[in-house]
Amino acid sequence: MKKEKLLIVDDEENIRFLFKEELEEEGYEVDVASNGLDALEKIKNAVFDLVILDIKMPGMNGIQALNEIKNMNKDLPVILCSAYGEFKQDFSSWASDGYVVKSADTKELKQTIKDILGIE
Amino acid sequence: MNLIDIFGKIIVISHSNLEIASRINAILNIIAQDMPFDEAIVYTLDTDKRLTCRYKNDKSALFHLLNEYRSHIGEGVVGSVAQKRMPQSFTNKDVPPRLGCLFYPDLDGFIEKYKAFSFLPLSDDSYLYGVLFVGSSGKERLNDSEKVFLSMVAREIGGILRSNQLIISSKKRISELATLSELGKILSSNAIPRDILNNIAFIIAKASNASFVTIRLAHSFLKLDSQRFTYGDFESTSGEDVIRLEEESKKRGKTVSPRDLAPEGYKNTVVTSLYSAPLTSKGRFLGTVTIGESQTVSGPTVEENGRYLIETIANYISSGLENTLLTTKLKDVVNELNNAQKRLLEQETFRNLGEMTANIAHEIKNPLVIIGGFTKRLAKKARLDHTENKYVEIILKEVARLEAILDEILNYVKESPMVFKECKVSDFIDELVYLFTSDQAWDKIEITREYDNDVPSVPCDDQQIKQVLINILMNAHDATHGTGTITIQTGRKIINDRPFASISISDTGGGIDPAIIDNIFNPFFTTKEKGTGLGLAISNKIVLNHGGHIQINNIVDKGATFIVYLPLKNNIIREELI
Numbered sequence: 136m137k138k139e140k141l142l143i144v145d146d147e148e149n150i151r152f153l154f155k156e157e158l159e160e161e162g163y164e165v166d167v168a169s170n171g172l173d174a175l176e177k178i179k180n181a182v183f184d185l186v187i188l189d190i191k192m193p194g195m196n197g198i199q200a201l202n203e204i205k206n207m208n209k210d211l212p213v214i215l216c217s218a219y220g221e222f223k224q225d226f227s228s229w230a231s232d233g234y235v236v237k238s239a240d241t242k243e244l245k246q247t248i249k250d251i252l253g254i255e
Numbered sequence: 256m257n258l259i260d261i262f263g264k265i266i267v268i269s270h271s272n273l274e275i276a277s278r279i280n281a282i283l284n285i286i287a288q289d290m291p292f293d294e295a296i297v298y299t300l301d302t303d304k305r306l307t308c309r310y311k312n313d314k315s316a317l318f319h320l321l322n323e324y325r326s327h328i329g330e331g332v333v334g335s336v337a338q339k340r341m342p343q344s345f346t347n348k349d350v351p352p353r354l355g356c357l358f359y360p361d362l363d364g365f366i367e368k369y370k371a372f373s374f375l376p377l378s379d380d381s382y383l384y385g386v387l388f389v390g391s392s393g394k395e396r397l398n399d400s401e402k403v404f405l406s407m408v409a410r411e412i413g414g415i416l417r418s419n420q421l422i423i424s425s426k427k428r429i430s431e432l433a434t435l436s437e438l439g440k441i442l443s444s445n446a447i448p449r450d451i452l453n454n455i456a457f458i459i460a461k462a463s464n465a466s467f468v469t470i471r472l473a474h475s476f477l478k479l480d481s482q483r484f485t486y487g488d489f490e491s492t493s494g495e496d497v498i499r500l501e502e503e504s505k506k507r508g509k510t511v512s513p514r515d516l517a518p519e520g521y522k523n524t525v526v527t528s529l530y531s532a533p534l535t536s537k538g539r540f541l542g543t544v545t546i547g548e549s550q551t552v553s554g555p556t557v558e559e560n561g562r563y564l565i566e567t568i569a570n571y572i573s574s575g576l577e578n579t580l581l582t583t584k585l586k587d588v589v590n591e592l593n594n595a596q597k598r599l600l601e602q603e604t605f606r607n608l609g610e611m612t613a614n615i616a617h618e619i620k621n622p623l624v625i626i627g628g629f630t631k632r633l634a635k636k637a638r639l640d641h642t643e644n645k646y647v648e649i650i651l652k653e654v655a656r657l658e659a660i661l662d663e664i665l666n667y668v669k670e671s672p673m674v675f676k677e678c679k680v681s682d683f684i685d686e687l688v689y690l691f692t693s694d695q696a697w698d699k700i701e702i703t704r705e706y707d708n709d710v711p712s713v714p715c716d717d718q719q720i721k722q723v724l725i726n727i728l729m730n731a732h733d734a735t736h737g738t739g740t741i742t743i744q745t746g747r748k749i750i751n752d753r754p755f756a757s758i759s760i761s762d763t764g765g766g767i768d769p770a771i772i773d774n775i776f777n778p779f780f781t782t783k784e785k786g787t788g789l790g791l792a793i794s795n796k797i798v799l800n801h802g803g804h805i806q807i808n809n810i811v812d813k814g815a816t817f818i819v820y821l822p823l824k825n826n827i828i829r830e831e832l833i
Binding site: 147149150153154156157190191196198199202218219220229236237238239240241 | 630777779
């Protein structure tokens, strides 16, 4: 069976590391990017099934990156993942497919990915 | 002594500088001695239109008896002479004259001594001042030249009385004017309302010789610690009467005294006269002023001119008082505005503090997620014994607790239920402009306001909408680098069949770079060195929560216009606008 390929975009190295480990353990293939531009570059060159995007990043922030990604491929699902709970109910207006508040407990993130990818 | 010589003496006295009483008494003494007469008496007219003996020759025997009776005009001989203004002379063969209002039997013995009496009116063309009475025991009757002479004397005495009355009324007028001028001075002073009102009460009391003056202000007019200002004491003697009178003068809208009301309703035993006048300005009831005089006070009484005086004063002080008190009200409003400004500044500080806290919380959140996340992984991979597992559990529990705390901080623009009120948007703007313009950083910014007065009130959470306007105004200020023009307009617009109120804020700050304009509502997007990137994001969110939206009209190199649209109630102004 083909593994779903995820891209984690976060400026914090250890967050990328944590999420990569956690999600690989779930059976996904995981790549990482440290900022918006880096992420766009990777998406241009490879096929991903889903992107996990931090909002607050230097340079191009998550919302800008989200718009760029959707411009390139509007069918590529993107989950916004931020420490702020503030904007949770706004995610759909920003064309994102999900919004997860960052937590040491990755249960919600994993469940949101499964829901979007349609995995039982 | 012939009559001409006598008249010469009289003229000299009449034109002298002596007191009125001395002049008249001297004239009466001259005619009593030189004519001669036993009695030479002058009745004068009191303010209650009754004739009273007031002046006499020194040897008069009748004065003390006649003095006890005061006759109305038309009553008795004196009254009838006064009424007809025609002299009347009698001899003792005539029926003894009724000198006063009564036929006075005790007088009979005296009267019989006198053979000739004469009564002459003291009057000019328009006014009656009194009556001159002369009586002689020696003469059988008065001859014609004596009658002519007496009428000349009567004219002289009438002249003295008339000039005296003129002097009295001018003195009264002068004292009134002095009172009014004093009142004017205190009304235009900068004193606090309490002092002004207490002073007014004092001045009126002095002017009217009243034992008390009390001013009561309507509650609806101005809220003060006390609504009553009093000189003297009325509560111990006629407190209830005063309050009833005040109510009545308010109800009737004119000056009232207990006599105007049911007399039995008033105890009024101590206070002889009481007047209450309403204070009204431009049809507005401000309160009442009441004066009262107790029986122990003698001299010119309130009774005599109380109504006139209180009416004059009430008219005079009403509008001045209103102005004075409105000034106070204005001061209160200014104070309130200053307080509102302080509160707004505090809110602004809190808002910045909130954003700062959120930033810090965000910075802490990431390492915490990492600590917690890896602790979990460690626990899963390592084979831990029971105790070690317990340690891990504790770490995870504490991480979860910290996360919960941070989440709460990070939700600082809480999804608290909005408190909707009907608000006038121009009021917010005025409040904010006032707030900003008192800040030095805004000195070189010209703020123009153009209000559409037909914008109805908007249902909104005023605190949140103010926050939105603060954000946009602060951005406009930053865009102009502190120098330029900001124009604020209000208006109405139908969008997709629904009515909206609009608040448009334009600046001359050169506009927004088109490359970034799509991002300006995104959270954490900022062009400012110290910006959090949350201001417009949150503003946008607030406006969206209200069912409205923010529109940007950007003219590069000129300026940007932010238009906040807030929905109006559906049924309002729709027809008007279409």
